[in-house]
Amino acid sequence: AGGEPAGCGDCTSCRTSLAGTHPDVTLVRTDQLSLRVDEIRDLVRKAAMSPVGHRWQILVVEDSDRLTEQAADALLKSLEEPADRTVWLLCAPTVEDVVPTIRSRCRLLVLRTPPTEAVAGMLRDRYGVAPDIADFAARASQGHIGRARALATQPEVRERRERVLAIPKKLGQLSGCMTAAAELVELAAEEAREATSELDAKELAELEQAYAVTGGKSGNGRGGKRSRHLQAAKKDLEEQQKTRAKRLQRDVLDRALLDLIAYYRDALVVGLGAGAQLVNEGARRDIERLAEAVAPESLLRCIDAICECREAIEANVAPLLAVEAMLVAVHRLTTGAGAGSPPRPRRRLRPRQR
Numbered sequence: 001a002g003g004e005p006a007g008c009g010d011c012t013s014c015r016t017s018l019a020g021t022h023p024d025v026t027l028v029r030t031d032q033l034s035l036r037v038d039e040i041r042d043l044v045r046k047a048a049m050s051p052v053g054h055r056w057q058i059l060v061v062e063d064s065d066r067l068t069e070q071a072a073d074a075l076l077k078s079l080e081e082p083a084d085r086t087v088w089l090l091c092a093p094t095v096e097d098v099v100p101t102i103r104s105r106c107r108l109l110v111l112r113t114p115p116t117e118a119v120a121g122m123l124r125d126r127y128g129v130a131p132d133i134a135d136f137a138a139r140a141s142q143g144h145i146g147r148a149r150a151l152a153t154q155p156e157v158r159e160r161r162e163r164v165l166a167i168p169k170k171l172g173q174l175s176g177c178m179t180a181a182a183e184l185v186e187l188a189a190e191e192a193r194e195a196t197s198e199l200d201a202k203e204l205a206e207l208e209q210a211y212a213v214t215g216g217k218s219g220n221g222r223g224g225k226r227s228r229h230l231q232a233a234k235k236d237l238e239e240q241q242k243t244r245a246k247r248l249q250r251d252v253l254d255r256a257l258l259d260l261i262a263y264y265r266d267a268l269v270v271g272l273g274a275g276a277q278l279v280n281e282g283a284r285r286d287i288e289r290l291a292e293a294v295a296p297e298s299l300l301r302c303i304d305a306i307c308e309c310r311e312a313i314e315a316n317v318a319p320l321l322a323v324e325a326m327l328v329a330v331h332r333l334t335t336g337a338g339a340g341s342p343p344r345p346r347r348r349l350r351p352r353q354r
Contacts, residue, residue: 013054023052029062031244037070044078047086056085064090065097072099079105113143116277123152139279142262147255160187164256165263165283167327168290171334177327185320188253192245200241207233253319254310257326261306267291268299290334298333305329 008014016022028035028043043059051057061067067075079088079102088106092098095108120138122145123129129137129152140161141148150157167184170176211230262279269276270284271291278284291299309326313319 024054024057025060026058027060027062030066031247032240033243033247034066034068035061035063035071037068037074040067040071040074044074047078047083047088049083051085056087058087058089060089060091062091064102065092067099067102069099072102076101076105114145115143119143119145119148123148127153129153136282139277139281140259140262142258142279160191161256161259163187164259165280167260168263168330168334169286171327171331174328174331177331178324181320181323181327184256184323185253188249188256188319191252192249195248196241196245203237203241204234207237250313250319253313253323257306257310261303263287264290264299264302264306267294268296268303271296271299294334302330302333305333 009018013022017025020027026043026046028039030036030039043061047057047059049057082088090098090102090106095103098106116135116138119141120131120134123134123137124131127149133152137148137152140151151161164184164187167180170180208230211233263283266278266280266283266287267290268274269278270288271294278287280287294302305326308329309322312322312325
């Protein structure tokens with residue numbers, strides 16, 4: 001408005017919005033399993049206020065699919081009768097992931113998935129990635145910018161993905177399914193630990209510093225009371241950190257399942273002679289062998305089994321049990337041990353990696 005460029009990335013509004021310092025742009029994201037009602041109530045109070053220095057204030061809820069029932073109820077009134085100069089942006093992997101009472105009161109805005117060439121160009125220009133690595137990361141990420149950046153710039157992420165894509169070759173025996181399931185879940189746990197260990201230590205150090213115990217001793221009286229408060233605060237922090245690690249582990253595992261879906265999708269493309277571009281071009285030889293050995297109908301049911309696993313984990317089933325059941329189903333389909341039933345339509349789920 002007013003002749004200012006929109007989304008230029010260079011003006012003051014763009015720079016402060018991206019830096020998180022814009023007074024009229026509020027971004028809410030959670031490291032926990034859900035968005036709590038008290039967080040939403042704070043947002044609703046803020047939504048009733050006037051913008052600080054602009055025509056509009058924007059409230060962005062990054063994980064609106066993680067709203068608890070109470071949080072959704074708290075948000076509903078503000079969506080039904082929004083303030084004059086307040087805009088809510090509710091983000092979710094798919095519209096079906098948002099509770100019906102919320103999505104029925106919103107206008108749907110679908111973002112286009114960037115093409116492979118655009119993602120590869122961004123990796124080359126912005127991060128100086130070699131062309132072959134950029135092309136690989138762009139294909140493997142399937143348009144997910146955060147995933148593409150991680151694959152292009154972190155060798156350990158590429159190594160973990162290779163270990164995930166090696167799993168289909170281990171499913172010849174039933175015992176291999178159990179071993180592969182344990183390995184897949186442990187891979188997700190390992191990545192979650194690496195991502196959170198440094199942050200956990202930093203948060204603990206800041207907590208101790210806030211209670212003024214770092215480098216000192218707590219004695220009787222006031223010092224003893226402070227120490228008791230510190231222990232209670234540590235317990236709360238540990239619970240939050242455990243919840244964050246659990247969420248991250250599930251997100252990492254979900255991403256691995258998406259990689260497996262892409263692998264069997266590639267085998268289906270080869271088996272049907274569709275001629276479409278493969279996501280896993282580097283594994284073409286293994287994919288062609290799988291396509292020769294397994295009928296397209298069974299490959300489609302393998303994809304359906306992986307989708308069932310994603311839904312089970314989303315519904316709070318123990319990850320190891322869900323992955324074991326999925327790999328046993330895939331083993332039966334790819335070895336001819338069981339015909340299974342036709343695939344059912346499923347709710348679409350997308351990765352939640354930032």
